[in-house]
Amino acid sequence: MDFLNFTLALIILIGVFLFLSVKIVPQAEQWVVERLGRYHKTLHGGINFIIPFVDQRRSKYNTQEQIIDIPEQKVITKDNVSIGIDAVVFMRIYDAQKATYEILDLKESVSQLAQTTLRSEIGRLELDETLSSRSELNAALLKALDDASGTWGAKVSRVEVADIIVPQKVQDSMELMLEAERKRRAVETEAQGQKNATIRVAEGERQKAFLEAEALERTAEAKRFEKEQLALGDQKAMEMINQAMSENHNASEFLLAKDRIQAFSGIAASDSANKVVVPIETSEMVGSLTALMSALNIGDGTTNSVSKVAPIKES
Template sequence: MEENLVFALAIIIFALVIIIKGVRIVPQSDLYLVERLGKFNRVLHGGFHLIIPVVDSIRAVLTSREQLVDIEKQSVITKDNVNISIDGIVFCKVDDAKEATYNVVNFKNAIANLAMTTLRSEIGGMDLDDTLSNRETLNAKLQNELGSAAANWGIKVTRVEISDISVPAEIERAMNMQMEAEREKRAIETKARADKEAVIRRAEGFKQEEILKAEAIERMADAKRYEQEQIAAGQKEAMRLINESMNQNENAAEFLLAKDRVAAFKALAESSSTDKMILPYEVAQMVGSTSVLGDAFFKGVSNESKNNV
């Protein structure tokens, strides 16, 4: 009886062990590669899975998360024979767990070594200036080359970054001097362009000023001419009206002369000068007549004296 109990207990324990061994709970980010009797069977993704104990075994556990592969610093010679030190980083992730397990021994080491050789090859065909200024182009070339090779290993290269490029101290000093000279050259060119622009602007301003002056003089001349034309037209019209009035009325001329005399007498009366004498028109006529008679008399006497002589 006790032997049967022990046997039953052993059977139950063995069944529990088998069940426990056959149950696999895979985390979301992991990939379990299962072999059955030493041959690839399937890949277990995140979740609950059952396998056959003893028959099935977990060959490898991989992660589906993005991984980082460091490219160690190495010396590289550029196309113009400058020895530089360079390192970088490769970002990749497992795209096919089967190929990543069976097609390569260690895909991280393989990618690192492939990146080193590809980096030497690419930089060997570039000048130093291109290497320093075209990192984006270099990164794209490396990603393309590594991606093509890593695809056979079930790995997807997502990004490649050149983290540091170091040049010898003497080359760095020469580059600094060159950059300083280039900055001074750009400053001189900028100043020259600014001076040229200033001269052009001053010339344009002077030209515009002279144009405006000429336009102002022309407009003033036009205005003066228009004023004179209007005055002349007014005087012409006034003279025409005076002629018409004189033709219609013989006293019009005397009226105009009297009007002018009144205006003259008024201006003379308002003057502050003390050396003035105002006489009526009739007296002035009489004085004028007397003066004419006197001149005639004296001329007659003078002629008679000449004849007697």
């Protein structure tokens, strides 16, 4: 009977021992195990075995990315404006041993480091730069936190400045400044537009005057060329007449007779009742006609008979 009890007790003890020896660690968790007060090993996801009562779990960490909210704090910019600012830090623990033994409170340390870095960075910026430089602030925070958290077994993947709170009076002043700036730009734009319009009108007038002057110059050139051509024609005509007169002595008499006949024809065709015809001597008229026929090479060289021309009576 005693043997049976002993055997049963031994079996129970072995069962309890095995039960306490097996540790099932969930995925994305790391357990830090100490043996007799010293670090022994880190348990990862799955089935792990330890020695009960000798090995003890010191801490466990989730290796998933975690969000650390940086509470709102008051900071002063370079131009002495007090603003409120808060941020969000995204962090992942990859080494549970360092997170356990290198830092006492990992999340609190990251939060404090983020706050001091924010004060330091914003203290170097003016208000306008702070409002327009969130990406620079995020980059500075990320670098500072990542460098420090690397020794703590954690990795800061991203930092975002969530909100920047500006006092109402400062907001009102900024709105007035922005409105004044917009008005100034509008006035400058209008003045620039008027300036450009004036310049273009003046340019148009200058082009118009230039084109008009060019047109006048071309017109004068055309008239000059026309006169030169007419004079050249007259010159050639005179040369041809001189040449004809030098070759034929009757050419001059032919020209005079031609002009007289044209003048007489014009007077005779006139319907005016007050016209006056100056009589011409018959012999002179006959001589003119003879010269005309001689110039035209009419006949065989002898003077043909000419019809008698009756004297013209005065009308």
